[in-house]
Amino acid sequence: MASENLTSTAYIKHHLQNLTFGVHPDGSWGLAHGAQEAREMGFWAIHLDTMFWSVLLGCVFLWLFRKAAKRATSDTPSGFLNFVEWVVEFIDDNVRGSFSGKNDMVAPLALTLFVWILLQNTMDLVPVDWIPWTTQKIAALFGADPRHVYMKVVPTTDPNATFGMSFAVFALMLYYSLKIKGPLGFAAELTMQPFEAKNPVLKILFMPVNLFLEGIGLLSKPVSLSLRLFGNLFAGEMIFILIALLFSGGVVLGLLGGALQWAWAVFHILIVLLQAFIFMVLTVVYLDMAHHEH
């Protein structure tokens, strides 16, 4: 579906650009007309597409589950309620299995993460051009230049979304570490291991080494959490985009593209589900470690 006047590179670049709203270098607010402008906006910009789709999907999740929660009774569940209960019990089992502390927030947190990430990832299965193309046509009706209308529909292919979640999880980890272990306990955890010594001099000598190792370990948790999700989904999206390039290459290539897209989508369902699950489980495990006293 890549337009005739677009090169493959431009097509891919267009698909990888978020709809950015922010401060132009000259001080005015507005949409970025291209990657260059978006980059120049620096930190004071916001990806409207990422925000829109993730908040929309989050609201879909909350709305559906709230509807089920209102109807939840001890009677025999039916249809959708049954499905929701199945998901909730699945999450509850997982949290009970890997979280040993007592915290009423962890299970709902895990449920939100799992379903929300799953919904965001699932946007990847929507053929790559449908929503951007529709958006461009609608924007054109309002007189916008279609070449500058960007629409990235999979929020989890935006590192802002994955880091946004993992940093929130990281903040919770720090908060509960400080709350449960106390500042001294947390400091001890970071400086007294993995190298331990009875000798006080050695102990002090080991401290910077331990802090370095444990600090990296601690900081790598949110980074790996978000980069894993981002990397998997970005790669999946990238392959969908590359397959979509085939559609502009004639009937034979187009049919091949269709078959490939179908095959990759089937395989991608696994990644979509698995990455949501891994993010959820690791978050629960990290929070469990934060609750663990030594």
Added chain:
Amino acid sequence: MNINLTLFGQSIAFIVFVWFCMKYIWPPIMNALEQRKKTIADGLAAAERGKRERELGEQRATEVIKGAKGKAVEVIASAEKRGAEIVEQAKTDAKLEGERIITAARAEIEQDVQRAREALRSEVAALATAGAEQILGKEVDAAVHAKMLDELATQL
């Protein structure tokens, strides 16, 4: 793919979603699940209790039936005994009655005999007197010979 304000927007959205889920979604669903678990457990316990009660009832019924059977056997035995006793009694009574009747009849017969004998005696006395009158050809004065006649009569 620049890191920008979206990061904070996502974090805030995430926190709000988690808060909402924790407040309005998780508790009602978990409550319903817990309640259902309890209902099912109660139902199973009630079924178990019902089964046990039925077993107990059956046991009690068997016992009652066994008791009733024993009692019936007892009643029958005692009734038989009583019947035999009654029959025995009746036999004895009948025997006694028969003997009494026989005795009474004998007494009556004796009396009749006695009476007949008396009558015969007086008749014989009269006949003897008449015979003697005829033989002697004269009237025997009954009053004069009364003593003799009485002696005769007693001899008969």
